Amino acid sequence: ARPGSVLHPPGPVLHPPGPVLHPPGQALLCTPPTRPGPALYSTHQARPCSVLHPPGQALLCTPPTRPDLVLHLYSTHQARPCTPPALPSQDIRNTVGNIPMEWYQDYPHIGYNLDGKKIFKPIRNKDELDEFLDKMENPDYWRTVHDKTTASDIRLSDEQVDLVHRLQKGQFGDVNFNEYEPSVDFFTNEVMIHPVTNRPQDKRSFIPSLIEKEKVSKLVHAIKMGWIKPRKPKETTPQYYDLWAKEDPNAILGRHKMHVPAPKMRLPGHEESYNPPPEYLLTEEERMAWEQQDAEDRKLPFLPQKHSCLRAVPAFSRFIHERFERCLDLYLCPRQRKMRVNVNPEDLIPKLPKPKDLQPFPTTMSLVYIGHSSLVRSISASPTGQWLVSGSDDCTVRFWEVNTGRCMKTLEVGGAVKSVAWNPNPAVCLVAVCFESTVLLLNPGLGDRLVVSSTDQLITSYEPPEEDKEQAVTWALSEGPEHDNGHRLTLTHPKAVKQVVWHGKGDYLASVMPDNSSNLQVLIHQVSKRRTQNPFRKNKGLVQCVSFHPLRPYFFVATQRYVRVYNLIKQELTKKLMTNCKWISSMAIHPGGDNLICGSYDCRLAWFDLDLSTKPYKMLRHHKKALRGVAYHKHYPLFASGADDGSVIICHGMVYNDLLQNPLIVPVKVLKGHQITHDLGVLDVTFHPTQPWVFSSGADATIRLFT
Template sequence: MELQPKSMELQGAPKSMELQPESREFPHHFLQEFPGIPSPFSPRIPWNSLTLSFRDSLEFSHPFLQGFPGIPSPFSLCFPLEASPRIPWNSLTLSSKDSLEFPHPFPCVFLWKHLQGFPGIPSPFPQGFPGIPCPPLTLFPVFFPLQDIRNTVGNIPMEWYQDFPHVGYDLDGKKIYKPLRSKDELDLFLEKMENPEYWRTVQDRQTGAEVALSEEQLELVRRLQRGHFGDVSFDPYEPSVDFFTHEVRIHPVTNRPADKRSFIPSLVEKEKVSKLVHAIKMGWIQPRKPKENVPTFYDLWAREDPNSVLGRHKMHVPAPKMPLPGHAESYNPPPEFLLSPEEELAWQQQEPSERRPPFLPRRFASLRAVPAYPRFIHERFERCLDLYLCPRQRKMRVNVDPEDLIPKLPRPRDLQPFPTTQALVRDFFGNMRLEFGGILGYGASGSRAGTEAEDSQEKLGKGADPSISWNPNPSICLVAVAVDEQVLLVNPGLGDRLLVAATDQLLDSWEAPEEERIQPVRWVPASPEERAKGIRLLVQHSKPVMQVTWHGKGDYWASVVRNPGSRQVLIHQSSRRWSQDPFRKSPGMIQCVQFHPLRPYFLVASQRSVRIYNLLRQELTKKLQSNCQWISSMAVHPGGDNVICGSYDSKLAWFDLDLSTRPYRLLRHHGRAVRSVAFHRRYPLFASGSDDGSVIVCHGMVYNDLLQNALLVPLKVLKGHAPALDLGVLDVAFHPQQPWLFSSGADGTVRLYT
């Protein structure tokens, strides 16, 4: 190991110190005389040839400097053991033209105070260098304790310590902690670029420290990569010496005398033979047992004996037995099995594969008169094809009681009260649907009810099917009625006078804004004649209005317009007389809309799906897939977590918003289209009206426990409406307080069930 010539500088040495070019030897009698410690410089190395390079492997390889108790390394204060390069003292040389430099941030000072003060060991420089004054002793106030980093855990898997902060224990039983590895990607990249020894640095699994491989170790790795032996001196192709050959030699390979047991009978073998002879005499052992003659060939169609070869196959499936003949195959079958001439002609016109039964039953006077069966060979051939080509499969028969497949539901009488009896019938202008809109509405208190008829009254006019919706706020007496292209806000004048006056005052308190705003509809105050009839405002739309519905607080309401393009849904505010279109793009053919009773959600039902929008965030929250062909109506549970939808394909879908976007239950109780669905506000009831003229009342219990699903039980089928023009029940609605149900039909009647 050599260095580039540099100026020699020793910290703490006087400036007048210079190295003489002549060779000098250091007396190391202190190491040679100390018992058990050989000299690190034996054979003695001249001082003028001592060099040190920071590119070479530096390691303390002498027991005096590494592990001898009580004697620290002279470099221990300059280089801590866990960070200092290891210096091989048996290979250190230094030249007069070189400088002793160490690539370390600590000052490199030779401190011999430990060696000078150790009892019994004199200093290696007792008289100093000849001609050069000895460098003064540099003292440090802090002394580093001795550390022995040798791991003494032995040859065990180091994965046992991967979850611990240490990697083993030293000779004193103290933990050897893992080195702190706080290097990020930038530090690793700089080390890779700046450290010339990076490519040969590996991690010691025993201690966790980084070790630079020596030249011998690198050469060993290269040889192993090339597929050579690790030992350089090993010759795999050296000439072999054949000790045992076919040639007879004069002298034997080994001249060992024969053992005594080689020519004396063994007593142990004698005892074993005696036992075997006794067992043969007693019949316990049969030395020549006759072998069982297993036939080489066996009958393929032999009977299925469990001891045979075929019986030992676990996957063998026997062929199914042929079905026994029935009454139709008798020579004298009963009369009901014989075909009439018309049935026989129809049987002959069918395809042979579609004929049921595949033969014509015949009647004979006696068994002697029965002719030969013409299909015998054909049936035997089909039987052989079935055995040859049809795969067989084992089917485990499960004995299940049919009663166990039916869900255990409570009895309807345990779920009372619910409407069961028709209590009131009222006719409206005949039985034509065009004369009766079939829309019901109720006040918030339940003390008033309203029906809408298309008659000659000036209050509603004539035209398309009207829609009516009562304001759910009990402090407001207001009804929204949709007739043709207008929505009338009507004060019916029912209830307390103060309530009626407060409603009129609320509508009249509106002040026109300074700047006129562009709206999709036109708000028109009622004329004195219309105001006398109870009409307060007229909201003029561009297309006929199909539905109106109120928000729970009673100020906002929405209308659905029969418009194939855009602006199918409009949201209005009565107090500000302001209307807006909430959608930039139409989500499809909108059938009906509903406000969520508790949250700022807006439910829009199209033909096949129900979209739930968040009005505050103005985004789509959820999309429900109805699995129906065409949605006709929709209702929201008062709790807000469940929705039911009726469809024209006679289905009723129950959605659990916390469970899935698919229907929780799909009820098919009706035979024809479902026109209307409704929830009760107080009782766990919901109803559906269909074109078959029936109203089905069901129990729908929703639990507060989110882990328990809703309980749906059909309760009662209410009949009374007569279908007219293929239409039956058009609308259903529950009383807000009592377990009563109102229904309107195409026959022009409104019926009350209690």
């Protein structure tokens, strides 16, 4: 027999113990086993490690897992026994399994091999000095680990060290693994005909369980028989303990050291004398008022009395009661030492700039517009600042020239005018007037003739649509003498209108009809298309006033206590401002659009910073009576408020572009001139569009200009 060729990488053919049986003369197919075993045996001749196959044919086998062992194959022409190579001592496998190695601590061996023989422990006679020298001299000491199973030192390879480093860094063990592979949606990328999870329900899922029925019936029977009883709550017995058992005796001494003496009683004054001065004696009216007051509200707990001499002074009837209250104060009232803090009062006052440094602002009354016979409820200035319109309870609308105070035109309407608003678009000459349930659009015919004619042409060029839709408001075009007086369009509402306000571009107009029982409290009208729409299906609360945002598509609606901000494009509520007021009367938006002021009937003016919070940034209480109107200046950092106390207060309100800096609010001037009539003072205020002037209308039927 001669050795045959090696047809696979060097390594033994390992398989579980036992002979391998196959028909003589056929090839043997073998795969690498998981556990090492003895050599292969043939059934043709019972000799170890003889493999029979047709002469000249190769032996097919899978490459083994241990390339360090070599298996020599021989031809089948002459079969000779082949002695398997002996395994090195370091490759002897310990078959004790995954058990604590402390079990073999007192034995000379550490386990058993595959043949059941003991594997003795290697000799380890290294002490601490040898360990230190090995650590200093052995360059591979840092990569050497101790295997408890074989009780030997193993040197880690470079691949194993790299694996440890990757695991310590939280990386994947496989270098070739790509954690950022594009995900493949293997579940829904292909549409299936049948669903994946459409298994029908089991029959037991909708049939009552018999086992549960039997259990419940047994429990019911046990409850009826009295075998199962509810748990009775345990009776809690009072526990007595020493209240001062855990108290430190040193703490008692410390408490005595920190003793705070009781304050002494107040010494009697002149009012407690038996013969007080006459000014300390109460009159009959003061005595009756003292008797009607509560005991807590009285300044004196007794009535001063006058006696002719000391012998006539009777005994004090409330002596025992007074002593008892004194004892209660000593026993129950806690005491503390208050350290006086020396604070400069000027440091508590915020440092504000002087008003003279904040000019220009209106300071003096320059003109008085006289002509109305009743209180003037609303005023509005033209975009150019040359004209002023006013509406009064005398059922008239008057147009004034600002510089001269001359009344240019007077128009009579069918009721008391509640609100007037001049169109803010300088290319359109229109004025909105509301009285009773009507909103009237007027063309006063003042100013540039081209603007006046283009406004009339814009209104008359309207073509009605083919399909008329039902609207909440009736649009009517004025004709005849009404057209000659300046009437252009009439909008008839279902209920009384309180306020009208224009959009910044001048095409949209909003009207307010405060009524809790109706959903038509706010309507928005488009003049160019003569169309009316109701933006709200349901109004939460009684609407007081509305306003358009000067820059963004936002709409502000003020109810009695809240201001709601709506996004007209998204048709949703953006913010809800809490004014902390009882009843809102007026509202104004800053030209920048990020700030808002609200006046209320409870003498408060609230400044809101919309970017900061939904609560007031500042709450001003400088008016003594209800606020009727508030206004912002379009160009100057000024805002004004008018109230029933007959005064107009001008404040400097600087808004900075830096969002980190809060607005600066400084009251600069109190303007007085209106007379209080029927408990009403200033009813409306508005600023000149270009100059630092302010107009105010009052209940005294006058309009005043402050410059």
